[in-house]
């Protein structure tokens with residue numbers, strides 16, 4: 001499935017406004033993009049990121065990440081998307097899965113304030129392109145209306 005039609009499908013999933021919407025979105029992303037090995041949404045609560053819906057082979061031990069820590073905490077602090085092409089080369093990286101080679105973290109913002117983020121781990125190096133970044137930033141924008 002391509003990025004444009006995926007965007008439309010996700011818009012449709014969210015328009016239904018059912019309680020599983022965020023879970024459905026992470027599952028859709030995981031199922032349709034082979035390089036998205038683990039997909040999760042973190043929600044900002046105070047100065048901590050709390051793991052919300054996720055899908056992947058294993059649960060992560062990092063269910064609570066202080067803002068400023070790890071790749072997730074860095075993106076939450078700066079409000080900018082982080083792409084890490086090789087997680088072994090980034091000192092900030094908090095390891096979750098032995099299989100992870102690269103990662104993208106996309107802030108979800110409301111009125112320029114970070115309220116959550118999309119975190120995707122890939123089992124291949126250099127998995128995330130500018131196209132992934134643009135696509136996921138559009139999804140994050142849609143998700144911002146569905147997070148309380």
Ligand code: SME
Nearest residue numbers: 060070071072093094096
């Ligand atoms: N690797 C992340 C932690 C979250 S797990 O990837 C699910 C980080 O460095 O913040």
